[in-house]
Amino acid sequence: MKVESHSCEVLQHDWVNARYKYLRLRCPAPLARATVAGQFFQLACPHGETEQPFLRRPMSVYGIGPQDERIEFLYHVKGVGTRALERLRPGGTLEMFGPLGRGFRFSPQWQRILLVARGVGLATMAPLVPLAARAGVGITALLSARAPSDLMQEEFLRGAPAQVHAVYDSDGSSAVDRVEALLRDVLLRQRFDMVYTCGSNRLLFLMQKMQMRGEAALEQQMACAMGVCLSCVRLFNEGGEKVFRRVCCEGPVFPIATVSGEVQFG
Numbered sequence: 651m652k653v654e655s656h657s658c659e660v661l662q663h664d665w666v667n668a669r670y671k672y673l674r675l676r677c678p679a680p681l682a683r684a685t686v687a688g689q690f691f692q693l694a695c696p697h698g699e700t701e702q703p704f705l706r707r708p709m710s711v712y713g714i715g716p717q718d719e720r721i722e723f724l725y726h727v728k729g730v731g732t733r734a735l736e737r738l739r740p741g742g743t744l745e746m747f748g749p750l751g752r753g754f755r756f757s758p759q760w761q762r763i764l765l766v767a768r769g770v771g772l773a774t775m776a777p778l779v780p781l782a783a784r785a786g787v788g789i790t791a792l793l794s795a796r797a798p799s800d801l802m803q804e805e806f807l808r809g810a811p812a813q814v815h816a817v818y819d820s821d822g823s824s825a826v827d828r829v830e831a832l833l834r835d836v837l838l839r840q841r842f843d844m845v846y847t848c849g850s851n852r853l854l855f856l857m858q859k860m861q862m863r864g865e866a867a868l869e870q871q872m873a874c875a876m877g878v879c880l881s882c883v884r885l886f887n888e889g890g891e892k893v894f895r896r897v898c899c900e901g902p903v904f905p906i907a908t909v910s911g912e913v914q915f916g
């Protein structure tokens with residue numbers, strides 16, 4: 651599908667907890683059909699009286715519904731852009747540009763997948779859940795959050811069956827060494843056809859250290875999101891070679907093993 655601007659009606663826009671908001675838009679069925687898990691849109695956050703967000707903000711699709719002409723987002727209200735977005739009301743219109751980027755690989759032939767998410771990283775991986783559930787692919791999820799009130803397990807699974815391991819900063823269970831022990835235990839008991847992660851460099855680098863193969867969605871700051879401005883360039887190791895890639899158009903999904911932890915500039 652052509653990447654272009656879309657004017658979408660806001661159908662629902664609600665807080666899911668103190669920090670995260672859920673946004674449901676009406677969109678043309680062909681757009682929802684062409685959008686895949688792991689892709690994102692550039693949202694034009696409306697200008698307010700005092701704050702005027704300059705650039706569009708990248709947001710992963712959280713839900714995709716071609717049958718009911720729906721695209722959904724789940725986002726953390728944190729700065730100028732998302733505070734402006736937060737003020738949109740049902741009946742209003744949101745301009746967005748996309749779908750952008752390369753999404754996750756998925757096969758309905760697989761037996762079981764592992765999803766490792768931290769914070770709002772779960773929004774990016776959420777569209778994999780109905781795909782897997784519809785295909786009868788088993789789901790194991792390790793969800794990490796600051797505290798139980800931030801976890802959003804129900805928003806992630808939306809009724810799909812899954813084996814969930816929740817870890818929190820508030821009780822220390824999200825510490826890297828404890829997550830490593832938990833993951834080792836999970837990997838002893840279950841075999842996964844694919845492993846996905848999003849939302850935490852600490853978890854990503856732990857998974858690299860454990861030589862877990864799979865895919866990571868990266869949330870790099872970006873401006874144009876079309877591969878032109880180069881603001882989202884990041885370092886990767888591919889077959890022993892160091893290469894720069896643009897997260898917006900060559901990602902945001904990359905093989906876990908290739909993402910470099912080296913400081914890139916300065």
Ligand SMILES: Cc1cc2nc3c(=O)[nH]c(=O)nc-3n(C[C@H](O)[C@H](O)[C@H](O)COP(=O)(O)OP(=O)(O)OC[C@H]3O[C@@H](n4cnc5c(N)ncnc54)[C@H](O)[C@@H]3O)c2cc1C
Binds near residue numbers: 690726727
């Ligand atoms: C491909 C992609 C998908 C994303 N999907 C989601 C999503 O589904 N839900 C969600 O809540 N967020 C998502 N993000 C992050 C989201 O784009 C930023 O939180 C948002 O742009 C912040 O805008 P702001 O104006 O509110 O905050 P700003 O005032 O711009 O920034 C507030 C804080 O957020 C940091 N920040 C700004 N932009 C980004 C960025 N692009 N990535 C990471 N940190 C950033 C800043 O460094 C600052 O610390 C995604 C980012 C990318 C690149």
